[in-house]
Amino acid sequence: MRTLLLRSLFLRAVTVPAPRPDASPPPAEEAILAELGKALEVRTRRLFGRSITIREVDAGSCNGCELEIHALNNAVYDVERFGIKFAASPRHADVLLVTGPVTHNMRVALERTYAATPDPKWVVAVGDCAAGCGVFAESYATVGSVEKVVPVDLVIKGCPPKPIDLVKGLLELMDRATAKPAAKPPDQPAAQA
Amino acid sequence: MSERLAKLIAEQTPVAGHRPWPRYEVDQAGWIVAAQALGEGGGDLLGLWGEKDFVHLALRVAGAATPCVISYRVKSADFPSVGRYHAPALRLERAVRDLYGHAPFSSPDRRPWLDHGAWGLRAPLGPRAPSLRRDPAAYDFLPALGEGLHQIPVGPVHAGIIEPGHFRFSVNGEIVARLEERLGYVHKGIDGLLTDTDMERASRVVARISGGSTVAYSFAFARAVEEALQIDPPPRAKILRGVMAEIERIANHLGDIGAICNDASFSLIHAHCGIFRERVLAAADRAFGHRLMMDRIVPGGTEDAGLGASRALQLMLDEIEKPFAEIVRLYDDTPSLQDRTCNTGVVSKELVEKWAAGGHVGRASGRNFDTRRDFPYAPYHDTHFDVPVFTAGDVDARVWVRICEIEQSIVLLRRWLANLPPGPARVELPNGTGEGIAMTEAFRGDVLVWVRVEGGRIARAHARDASWFQWPLLEAAIENNIVADFPLCNKSFNCSYSGHDL
Numbered sequence: 001m002r003t004l005l006l007r008s009l010f011l012r013a014v015t016v017p018a019p020r021p022d023a024s025p026p027p028a029e030e031a032i033l034a035e036l037g038k039a040l041e042v043r044t045r046r047l048f049g050r051s052i053t054i055r056e057v058d059a060g061s062c063n064g065c066e067l068e069i070h071a072l073n074n075a076v077y078d079v080e081r082f083g084i085k086f087a088a089s090p091r092h093a094d095v096l097l098v099t100g101p102v103t104h105n106m107r108v109a110l111e112r113t114y115a116a117t118p119d120p121k122w123v124v125a126v127g128d129c130a131a132g133c134g135v136f137a138e139s140y141a142t143v144g145s146v147e148k149v150v151p152v153d154l155v156i157k158g159c160p161p162k163p164i165d166l167v168k169g170l171l172e173l174m175d176r177a178t179a180k181p182a183a184k185p186p187d188q189p190a191a192q193a
Numbered sequence: 194m195s196e197r198l199a200k201l202i203a204e205q206t207p208v209a210g211h212r213p214w215p216r217y218e219v220d221q222a223g224w225i226v227a228a229q230a231l232g233e234g235g236g237d238l239l240g241l242w243g244e245k246d247f248v249h250l251a252l253r254v255a256g257a258a259t260p261c262v263i264s265y266r267v268k269s270a271d272f273p274s275v276g277r278y279h280a281p282a283l284r285l286e287r288a289v290r291d292l293y294g295h296a297p298f299s300s301p302d303r304r305p306w307l308d309h310g311a312w313g314l315r316a317p318l319g320p321r322a323p324s325l326r327r328d329p330a331a332y333d334f335l336p337a338l339g340e341g342l343h344q345i346p347v348g349p350v351h352a353g354i355i356e357p358g359h360f361r362f363s364v365n366g367e368i369v370a371r372l373e374e375r376l377g378y379v380h381k382g383i384d385g386l387l388t389d390t391d392m393e394r395a396s397r398v399v400a401r402i403s404g405g406s407t408v409a410y411s412f413a414f415a416r417a418v419e420e421a422l423q424i425d426p427p428p429r430a431k432i433l434r435g436v437m438a439e440i441e442r443i444a445n446h447l448g449d450i451g452a453i454c455n456d457a458s459f460s461l462i463h464a465h466c467g468i469f470r471e472r473v474l475a476a477a478d479r480a481f482g483h484r485l486m487m488d489r490i491v492p493g494g495t496e497d498a499g500l501g502a503s504r505a506l507q508l509m510l511d512e513i514e515k516p517f518a519e520i521v522r523l524y525d526d527t528p529s530l531q532d533r534t535c536n537t538g539v540v541s542k543e544l545v546e547k548w549a550a551g552g553h554v555g556r557a558s559g560r561n562f563d564t565r566r567d568f569p570y571a572p573y574h575d576t577h578f579d580v581p582v583f584t585a586g587d588v589d590a591r592v593w594v595r596i597c598e599i600e601q602s603i604v605l606l607r608r609w610l611a612n613l614p615p616g617p618a619r620v621e622l623p624n625g626t627g628e629g630i631a632m633t634e635a636f637r638g639d640v641l642v643w644v645r646v647e648g649g650r651i652a653r654a655h656a657r658d659a660s661w662f663q664w665p666l667l668e669a670a671i672e673n674n675i676v677a678d679f680p681l682c683n684k685s686f687n688c689s690y691s692g693h694d695l
Contacts, residue, residue, distance in 0.1 A: 064401070066354050066355060073354075075467055103381055104313075107311065129401075136382070136398075159487065
């Protein structure tokens with residue numbers, strides 16, 4: 001193990017540079033991530049001091065989105081360098097990252113998780129199911145997209161979205177949040193379908 | 194008893210148009226014989242599912258090479274309970290009753306399973322009767338009585354980035370006296386979505402039953418449809434399917450090995466495995482245009498691989514093979530880590546045999562079964578690979594099964610990638626009619642898919658995840674372990690919630 005650790009000290013970081021926010025020419029992904037990371041860090045600091053904390057909620061996903069959200073924490077994407085970290089409890093969270101077509105069986109749990117998250121808070125719907133119920137629409141068992149249960153601030157599409165798209169999405173959220181910090185009325189689920 | 198079952202089967206005429214295993218329609222007595230035979234160890238339960246007027250039971254009679262399906266026409270909304278004789282059928286029967294309203298007659302467990310009282314409907318795929326919504330927390334957990342016992346409820350929203358489910362621990366100090374699972378939170382109505390639908394939509398739903406096993410599900414579904422329609426996919430498709438299935442296995446096993454070590458607070462291996470996994474997924478993206486290879490396998494073949502796919506994948510294997518071996522040595526040389534994984538979460542051979550548990554859960558406890566070898570299918574049928582089997586049944590053994598499987602998958606991939614057959618990767622599907630069944634080996638174990646195709650449409654399809662027969666064993670594995678070892682045990686199983694909840 002010592003040789004492994006020692007060698008790691010002299011290796012270049014495997015972490016990809018940050019992506020650029022716009023969709024314009026997607027040159028070497030590696031080249032853009034650094035720039036985006038810096039921008040993200042500036043905004044995060046302005047708003048939250050140093051960081052935002054995310055609570056992930058699977059409200060019915062196939063687990064595909066979770067696998068890609070997981071990747072945000074690996075050494076390649078490493079979102080902690082931007083001040084973004086994941087918390088075990090909604091009590092510690094600023095952002096709920098919600099996946100899946102919300103199932104009827106998860107609806108109450110999602111509502112309670114939202115209620116347990118202190119203001120100011122933001123909800124990001126991740127994946128095509130969370131955005132528009134995906135292939136699971138028209139089922140007796142699904143409520144539908146996340147916004148039918150809790151107010152959604154941002155949608156990140158993809159089936160599942162790539163980790164790089166998730167990073168881009170979080171930047172967009174920071175942009176919007178800076179524009180209207182905590183202007184929402186507290187705790188009002190958008191629609192009771 | 195298995196002789197009685199074998200005799201019963203021998204006397205039946207198979208239902209026409211069901212391939213490749215025979216399907217028999219039996220009366221009540223025949224159904225009970227099958228249930229009793231399973232209960233007495235006369236065979237493996239492979240699946241139990243419902244449709245409007247039937248319940249179906251897929252099983253392999255002990256010693257028989259080919260499994261079969263047994264169907265019972267439901268009379269006055271009930272059928273004789275199989276779970277009464279054979280416990281592994283219990284949750285499957287509860288699911289059938291929740292969805293179709295067919296009640297397992299004289300079942301010892303009458304509690305609902307997938308129905309949490311939130312649908313506003315009773316038996317949504319059967320009589321579809323309106324029903325009042327219940328408090329989702331109202332559920333009769335089995336009692337655990339004793340001095341000093343207390344309960345720890347966990348979930349459905351868990352601490353990590355994982356799927357939702359509820360675990361109810363009854364503990365005495367640090368020791369777990371009983372764990373009871375309550376699942377069904379991510380029930381999306383997949384059986385309903387796979388009833389009377391077109392082929393394309395069904396394929397997309399099947400690919401999203403369990404995201405991490407999307408290749409294995411699409412693979413099983415495609416093979417089942419191809420059996421039903423009696424078509425043969427092109428040689429290139431067969432190899433590409435194997436390539437995708439093995440990449441999926443490697444990626445998931447890497448993630449699991451890392452996560453298990455992380456749950457034992459050994460983050461170095463987790464960090465390295467995370468990098469390897471990322472390399473695998475990035476190569477899959479380059480080769481097939483999707484990191485998880487979703488929707489790439491379809492009935493009739495596959496979406497073709499991109500230009501340079503084979504080279505991109507070979508480079509990836511070159512890149513990870515040696516560093517991975519080094520990480521394996523690190524795992525093997527770290528006693529403080531093995532102190533956590535060895536003798537933790539032991540599952541006995543009796544239990545994995547009784548539950549016919551597949552994948553790393555079965556093979557870590559001495560059940561020598563792998564769908565790829567034992568119910569062979571292309572491209573595995575004419576190539577050699579080792580099936581690692583361990584007997585300790587603990588977390589460590591489940592890690593080793595994964596390590597050895599990654600090594601075998603790399604061998605298979607190199608063999609196939611060196612000789613990718615040219616030609617088309619897909620054929621048109623005819624508008625045929627028939628029934629098909631197929632099992633593939635996902636990274637968790639065997640996935641079973643059954644379909645009935647009518648005029649080129651999916652009349653009914655059902656998928657059964659390996660986790661159905663692994664979740665109950667997790668309850669056994671954690672017994673008498675400490676609460677703090679639960680994440681470790683759970684991760685070493687890594688059962689699917691979505692694949693189970695459907």
